[in-house]
Amino acid sequence: MNTPYSFDHNAFAAALQSTYSHLTDGEESGVVVKVAGRVMLMRTQGKLAFATLRDSSGEIQLFALAAVCEDFENFAKLHLGDWVGVTGEVVRTKRGELSVKVQSWVQLAEALHNFGDKWAGITDYDLRYRHREADLWANPASRQSLARRSDVVRSIRERCWAAHFTEVETPMLNAIATGAAARPFTTFHNALDSEFFLRIAPELWLKRLVVGGFERVFELGRVFRNEGVSPRHNPEFTMLELYAAYWNYEDMMAFTEELVAGVATDVLGTTEVEYQGRPFSFAAPWPRRTMAELASDAVGEEVSVHTARARLVELLNDRGVEVHASWGAGRCLAELFEVTCEESLWNPIFVTDFPVEVSPLARRHQGDPELTERFESYAAGRELSNGFSELNDPVDQRSRFEEQARLGAAGDLEAMRIDEDYIKALEWGLPPTAGLGIGVDRLSMLIADESNIREVIAFPTLKPLRD
RNA sequence: GCGCCGGUAGCUCAAUUGGCAGAGCAUUUGACUCUUAAUCAACAGGUUCCGGGUUCAAGUCCCGGCCGGCGCACCA
Numbered sequence: 001m002n003t004p005y006s007f008d009h010n011a012f013a014a015a016l017q018s019t020y021s022h023l024t025d026g027e028e029s030g031v032v033v034k035v036a037g038r039v040m041l042m043r044t045q046g047k048l049a050f051a052t053l054r055d056s057s058g059e060i061q062l063f064a065l066a067a068v069c070e071d072f073e074n075f076a077k078l079h080l081g082d083w084v085g086v087t088g089e090v091v092r093t094k095r096g097e098l099s100v101k102v103q104s105w106v107q108l109a110e111a112l113h114n115f116g117d118k119w120a121g122i123t124d125y126d127l128r129y130r131h132r133e134a135d136l137w138a139n140p141a142s143r144q145s146l147a148r149r150s151d152v153v154r155s156i157r158e159r160c161w162a163a164h165f166t167e168v169e170t171p172m173l174n175a176i177a178t179g180a181a182a183r184p185f186t187t188f189h190n191a192l193d194s195e196f197f198l199r200i201a202p203e204l205w206l207k208r209l210v211v212g213g214f215e216r217v218f219e220l221g222r223v224f225r226n227e228g229v230s231p232r233h234n235p236e237f238t239m240l241e242l243y244a245a246y247w248n249y250e251d252m253m254a255f256t257e258e259l260v261a262g263v264a265t266d267v268l269g270t271t272e273v274e275y276q277g278r279p280f281s282f283a284a285p286w287p288r289r290t291m292a293e294l295a296s297d298a299v300g301e302e303v304s305v306h307t308a309r310a311r312l313v314e315l316l317n318d319r320g321v322e323v324h325a326s327w328g329a330g331r332c333l334a335e336l337f338e339v340t341c342e343e344s345l346w347n348p349i350f351v352t353d354f355p356v357e358v359s360p361l362a363r364r365h366q367g368d369p370e371l372t373e374r375f376e377s378y379a380a381g382r383e384l385s386n387g388f389s390e391l392n393d394p395v396d397q398r399s400r401f402e403e404q405a406r407l408g409a410a411g412d413l414e415a416m417r418i419d420e421d422y423i424k425a426l427e428w429g430l431p432p433t434a435g436l437g438i439g440v441d442r443l444s445m446l447i448a449d450e451s452n453i454r455e456v457i458a459f460p461t462l463k464p465l466r467d
Numbered sequence: 468g469c470g471c472c473g474g475u476a477g478c479u480c481a482a483u484u485g486g487c488a489g490a491g492c493a494u495u496u497g498a499c500u501c502u503u504a505a506u507c508a509a510c511a512g513g514u515u516c517c518g519g520g521u522u523c524a525a526g527u528c529c530c531g532g533c534c535g536g537c538g539c540a541c542c543a
Binding site: 114127 | 479498543
């Protein structure tokens with residue numbers, strides 16, 4: 001294939017559609033433009049040919065007349081999917097379609113495969129995800145969902161910058177996988193002769209930067225968790241984490257709801273949307289309810305982290321949950337909340353005051369040392385964000401890690417390990433600080449009205465093909 | 468990892484009770500000077516996901532495997 005190395009393109013389909021909307025049927029503008037894109041449809045009619053050209057902005061018709069169009073015969077033989085660059089006058093055809101009347105054209109690249117059925121596109125999930133490049137042309141909705149994700153990321157960055165957060169990058173290769181409860185991927189560095197883990201969260205590194213004097217930091221990046229794949233889970237996903245010195249969890253809740261509502265406004269122009277056919281509102285402020293309140297409402301009796309463990313176990317068993325011997329009352333309460341409440345939380349809500357037992361990095365609650373100043377926001381029945389007043393006492397942090405180590409020894413594969421470097425960092429002094437984590441893919445799903453996380457990930461993790 | 472469902476032409480889909488594997492679009496060829504998913508005519512296109520089995524006969528039934536969707540589990 002002998003094709004050009006460049007094309008001097010100066011117009012986009014969507015811009016032409018709006019700029020020349022005034023042209024009347026059969027009117028010629030006298031303006032010659034150069035457009036480029038893929039031929040998505042071709043209608044030939046003897047000495048005439050009409051092609052639908054699609055570029056990144058939209059579509060415009062190419063109108064070729066044998067008498068005017070250079071090498072008309074081959075133009076009419078272009079395949080659907082071929083890339084072309086076209087020079088021609090902007091006109092409106094007699095039948096009212098804004099078009100570029102082809103004077104000269106060049107095939108920029110050939111499509112050896114087609115882009116699916118003209119009507120149905122490509123529907124096979126395997127083909128769509130393994131060959132997203134084809135899916136993007138075959139299914140405009142796929143392109144829109146990924147574009148929405150990009151808009152979400154841009155909005156997050158701009159809003160964090162506007163609030164004076166510094167964007168930083170921390171290691172993905174970690175000697176200890178920590179900062180969250182999850183199983184890691186492992187890998188090996190040959191020259192250092194050391195095992196490494198892909199990060200499951202950037203949390204501890206970011207707080208070390210706060211110790212170092214970066215008072216407001218954020219990182220927008222990939223984390224990796226060696227867990228199940230589902231419509232709401234991809235093994236690698238994108239997390240926003242941010243930390244603000246001198247804030248507590250109340251301050252961070254206020255920031256979170258403003259951030260998320262702001263992203264919705266930036267991307268969709270409104271906070272009032274439909275998600276999966278149901279009205280959904282991002283509007284701030286979001287209600288705040290404690291975990292104990294919500295669980296109590298759900299089970300019809302007063303429960304809290306101080307309820308007798310045996311009673312919590314009964315309530316869990318009644319709901320088919322098997323309780324492990326290592327779970328204390330705090331873990332039992334958190335489980336009870338998850339099974340009774342989580343799915344019913346539709347519009348965004350902050351669930352607050354998590355038990356210490358399930359929050360090894362969060363600061364104890366000022367009103368109850370068995371609780372932490374921690375919140376999670378829930379939306380559409382799923383966790384959207386997680387944040388807390390950060391534990392900054394190195395002695396308490398060490399005892400929390402030691403408790404985690406006990407759980408690990410007892411077989412909990414997701415328990416954290418003791419991170420001595422992190423404890424030493426806290427010994428240098430972490431000011432009062434609040435932190436936040438938001439699942440960017442989950443947020444993008446809400447914004448793009450997608451129920452499957454793969455629709456907002458360009459190349460989701462798939463099982464490699466084998467024989 | 469477990470359960471349920473699915474995999475037929477390049478794409479989207481049919482195929483009755485186990486009885487000749489089909490259509491539309493795309494491709495190829497031809498007709499056509501205003502089409503809009505153009506239209507019309509013709510040709511071609513198959514390891515029915517892979518491997519076994521049952522049967523006179525398997526896309527269809529049985530067993531095993533591969534990949535996907537959904538649910539469960541884990542989690543965000």
